Every structure is written in C-alpha cells, then in structure tokens.
Amino acid sequence: MNKTILNMDHIVKYIFDAYGKPIKGTNVKILNDVHFDVREQEVHILIGENGAGKSTLMKIIGGIIPHDEGTFELFGQQVHFTNPRQSQAMGIGFIHQELDLCTNLDVAENLFLGREIGGVLADKKEMYRRAHEMLMQLGFDIDPHTLVRDLSTAQQQIVEIVKAISYDSKIIIMDEPTASLTQSEIDHLFEIIRSLKEKGVSTIYISHRFEELKQIGDRMTVLRDGCFVGTMDMEDFTYDKAISMMVGRQLTQMYTCTHKPQSEELLRVENLKISPRTEPINLTVRKGEVVGLGGLVGSGRTELAKSIFGVHPYYGGSIYYKGQEIRKPEPKKLIDAGLMYLTEDRKTEGLVLQKDIAQNITLASLGKLFPSTWIHPKTEESKADEMIERLNIICRGARQKTGTLSGGNQQKVVLGKWLSTGAQMLILDEPTRGVDVGAKAEIYEIIDQLAARGVGILMISSELPELIGMSDRIYVMRRGTISYEMTDKTEFTQEGILAHTV
C-alpha cells in the first residue's frame, strides 16, 4: 500500500462569508468532524450532494480558506493554510469548476501568468516554445498563440489542467472537470490522469457523473451534509451503494413515468437551419410527451432551442406551434402563447440573482398577474409560496435572494417561474446540470407530472441515463442537425445514442 501523503482529521469549518471569515453570531458548521486522506499515486474520488461540503473541503486543501478546528497534515507536516500560494508551494494544484483564466490573453500568457520567463521584459519566444512543449507533452494540439476566449470550454479546461500540472503539483484537485467535456475529451482526460498517476501525482476528483467514476477512481469518499460518511475502495463500488451513502436513503426509483403522450401535436419544426451551412432540422413534440434531445455539447442543441424561442437567428425553415406558424418568434409572444425555454445557464440567463425568490418567480408573468401594473406584494408572495411548496424549494422564505440558494433550488425557482406563467410547451436545456441527486429525482418527478397534465416537453440533456430514463422519444443531434430519431423505448441504449453523436 502506498503511504498517505495527505491526512485530515476532525476538520470543522463554521459558516463563512466571501472572505473566508466566520460570520459572527452563528455557529452553523458546514464541515463537521470530517476525515479525508489521500495516498501517494491514487485517484481519490469525492462525491456528495450539492451543499454537502465538497467544495469547502477542497478550498481548505487549496488554501483558499483556513479550517477552524481539526488537524491537517500534508507530506507528514502539520499545515494551516491561509492563502492559496502556500498550498501551491506545497505542491497542490487546484482546477476550479468555474474556469479562472484570463480570456483576453492567449494560452501561453495564461500558462505563465505571474511567473513570466524573464520577468517584466518577458521572453515571449521562450514562453511560446515552452507552452507548446507543455501542451504537446500531454498530447494536446492547441496553438499557444490562441486567445483563451476563442477556445471551447473543453479546451479551456485543458489549459487549466496543463497549468496546474506545470506547477509541479503532487496533488491535483479537479472539481467536476468533465461537466463540459465531450466523451472523447473525457477519455483523453482519463488517460492524462492515469499517466500522472504513474508519475507519482495523486488526483482528487469531484464528480456527479457516476458512470465515469469506476473507470478512473481508486478510492472514494462520500460526504453528506458536511459530515464524513465513509471511504471505500472502488472495487466495492456499486451504483446503489454510492447513492444510498450520498442521500442516506435507498433511491429505489430515480425516474418516474406516469404520463402518456397524447396524439395532438404541439410543436413542429420544419427544415430549420441553425446556421447557413448545416443540414435542415425536422422535429415534432406532442402533447404530454417528453422528447429527449441528445448530442454532444456544441452539436447545436441549445442553438436549436434558442432559434425556436426567438433569441438565436435561423436560416430558413418554419416553426409551427399548436398548428399555427410562428413567423417571427420572440420570447414575449411565445411566452404568452405558453411556449417557454428553460436555459442551461441559470445564473446569467435564468435568474436575477440579486432579486428574491418571489420577484424571480413572477418575472415572466408580471403583466398577467398585475394587469393594473400595480404590484401587490401579498399576491406576489402567495404565488411564490405556492411554488415553494409545490416544487419543495428549500429556503428561508419567499424573500430570500436567489443568489444565496443552492444549485438545485435555483433550478427549481427557474422552473417555478415558467410553471407559474402557465407553460404548455417547455423546452428544458440541461434541467439537472449542477443539481444534486436528491433534487434531480424531484425535478424528474415534476417533469413527469407536467407531461401527465398534457404539457409537451423537449428536454436537452448530456446525461444519457437521464435521456433514456425520461424520454418517450429521443432525437440525437450531430453537427448542427438531427442525425437520428429513436421512437422505440427498447431501442434506447447509451451505446445506441452515442453511436449517433460522433
């Protein structure tokens, strides 16, 4: 057995503000008596629902916030980090979930940010040469002259990884690295992790995607509500066991299916081209039907949804809703008619984070709720309370700011906005992205209930089990157009869908 290089015991962290300072007058523990250890040359997986304390624990290891109680040993040395540079110097590399690269600088400049070769008068040539070398070593053919903003999210992630490795890190923390990667890129990432392992580097790997854990992990630690649940070897890993450790209960049924598609057609898209050079798209959604839309990130799924919703241009083709052609789609017109789009990016496009739950829920139905233009706070609150109850939004009340909610609850607020507006046709773009397992099951149930009441649903998703579990029909997109349609439920397999995405 390899020796333990990182060992944390009885770690306690009290609730803190944006500066990592404890908030006075409260003694809420967000980490309570947590144990965590990493051995040399291992890939250690960390899972837990959103809000379980994974990120907080990682921030302590990364030196972004200090721990309040407990012991933290790194390479046999007691440490108490107060800033990220200390942990970096000790050989810890942190790849954040939200990428923090300077998008206006190029790849090489980002890689050498803060440690430019040659100081103020940087030796550009040498920097580009070294950057190229670093990228090639890991098998990535990215031109170091490219501006980071011109890279895809996946490529940006790769630059982050290269940067972390280049600091001679002994332990690399990856916070949901595969969230925006395609399957082939994930495979490549796993190869890198394995080769790093051979070089003696350990990886702490946070993920929500179960199907990939077994491929890559050696051991796994589960956190729940800030507490340590257990660590196990990946050989003992089973899906059900992991889920039950995470949620503390056996999840017998993740997907519910009580709805039956009706015959009436709700949405029909004919020969729509999302860019001048792609093949035209045809699709239909019937009443009470959940239609899955699969495909890789970048295959044009979001563009298709946004074209229908009138916020993305399209090049020829027609859209029919309830049998009538929509000539110039625009959000207001469609929302009034009952067609709504739930964005994949809830923080910038779905919510006004500085406003409270009630204000967000009524945002799209202001005109309908208050025809006299006078907003009655009581009506607004009761509308919000109704949704909070119906969707089981966990909050302090209708006046809590949405920016302070967890991912799953934020998503429920966005859903609540559309439900209270009277959705008859919902386009859901990655409805469970960044949502924990418990809330996921709840969202699936809501989707099923909606369909049972006759709402047509077009669900875009990158998670294959979700597509297979929820959909009545599945369209698969590839390179800007629909490459395949699956109508038979027995035909739904992960391999089958994947085969048509690449």
Add this chain to the structure above:
Amino acid sequence: MEKTNRISAGERIRNFVKENGSFVIFMLICLLASCTIPRFASIKNFALILKQAAIPIIGCLGMTCVLMTGGIDLSLGYMIGLSSISIGLLIKTYEVPIALSICLTLLLGAAVGLINGLCVQKIRVPAFITTLGTGYVLLGVAQIISNGASINRLPQAFLILGKTKVLGKLNTTVLISLAFCAVFYYLLHCSTFGRRLSAFGLSEPTSRLSGIQTSRINISAYVICAVLASVCGMLLSIDVNCAQPTMGGGDYTFTIITGCVLGGVSLFGGVGSVPGVIFGMLTLKVINNCINLMNAPYYLGSAIQGIVILLDIILENIKNRKL
C-alpha cells in the same frame, strides 16, 4: 432573553441604516450643521434648501431611470439648456400659446430621448459615448437657434406656473417636484415597469428570456430622462425669469448624477430609490448651503461632489465584493 432583544435592536438599527443610508446621512449632516453653523437651523433656510433642491430632484428622477438600466445620460444638462431656450423662443418670440409651447418642449425632450435610446439600444453605442455626443449636439443647436442670446422677462402667465407662493415660504415649483416624486415612487417601487427596469439593469439576458421587451424598457428610460430634463429646463427658466441656451450644462449633469449616487442609485444598474435620491439631492444642497453660510470658497462644492462620487464607487465595489 434581554440580551437577544438588544442584539435584534442593534440589528434593526443596522438594517435601517443600510436601507435608508441617504436619509441617515442627511440627518447627520443637518445635525452637525445645526450645531456648528448659527444661521443654519431656521425655517427660512430650510425653505430655501427645499426650493433649491426641487428642480434638480426632478432631473435626478429621470437620471435614476437611466442609471437603473446600467447606462448614463450625460446629455441631461444640455437638454435643460435646449428646452429652456425653446420655451423662451416659443412663448416670447413666436408668441405660441403657453400650453402648446410646454407640450412642444416636452415633445422635443421625448424626441431627444428617443434618439439617445435608439443609439444605445439598437446601434449598441455605449451610453456614455452616445449621450456625450448628443449632449454637445444639443448645446450647439441651442446656441444656433438663439444666436447665443438669452431671452429675458418671460410672460407673467408663464411665470406663475412655478413662482406662485404656497404654504408660506414655498412655491409651486416645490409642489410640482413633489408630484413628480409621487408618480415616480409609484413607477419605480410599485409598478411592473419599475420591476422590469430593475430586472433589466441587473440581468439583461434573464429579462429577455423572461419575455420582457428589453429594448422598449431601455429606450423608454432615456425618453423619460430627457422629458424630465425639459421639465427642469422650463422650471429653471421660470426660476431665473430668463431663457438661456447655456442653462444647465455639464456641471448640472454632474450635480444630478452626484445626487443620485448619494441617494444610493447604483452606477452598475438595477438599484435605485425615489426617497433615496430626494435625500441625496437635499444632502448635496445642504452641503452647498453650509459652504455659503460659512463663506467658504464656492468651488469647494465641486470638490465635495467629486469626493462623493469616488467614495460611492469605492464603497459599492466593497459591497459587491462582499455579497
């Protein structure tokens, strides 16, 4: 038990200060001035401050709408000049009926606001550049149509609109200003328009995807601002009994922005309050009043305005970082 009560009282005070910052600052400055400056605390002096603040408060209301979209209207002061000279020309030189002249001047304001709004919304020129440009155009137009001369001694029938004395030491200008405040209190705090405006300022993509007609909201903010600027221009002409093309100007715009900022309007958009800007402008006028009473140099006022804006931006940045 007693202890928890005391904490909640302290918390309540802190919340009150947080939410009514401009009122608290106003009271503190008044208190300080009353103690140190002998002639400050008198009804006559306060009536004077109210009268001085009445017109700029109307401008602040318009500016607040634009600031809430996340933009800025630097042409406001020049619009005041243009509307002043237009009303003068219409009433005195061309002898157009007063009611019609007022309507035409308001329409002129609406037209200018529309141009500003269209440039910002449709052509996507940053508000700062658009309104700086249109501002100078307005100044030029005002100078050309008046040949650079002012128009004195406006008709009595026009003057009484703003100069009639009410409630002893106040005049109708103060009442007009109050009426505008009431309307805008409703618009910004109680109506769906205010909610949409604020949502637009905080997150444009979210508002658009929620079916809010964002371009309409954005353009209407500029229209409102320019119309209120022309109201200011007319009231100012009444106040000094003279229509001048150079009335208002860049300094005036700056004073109004300072008033808004002191009143808690965010320069980053989305946040603004009518009571806030009222007390913001009053605070500014109290400071000017104190400078006068103390016989301090006049331009100290400008320096203080500059410091206020800088401090606000610093504090707001700190606050945003904390959230």
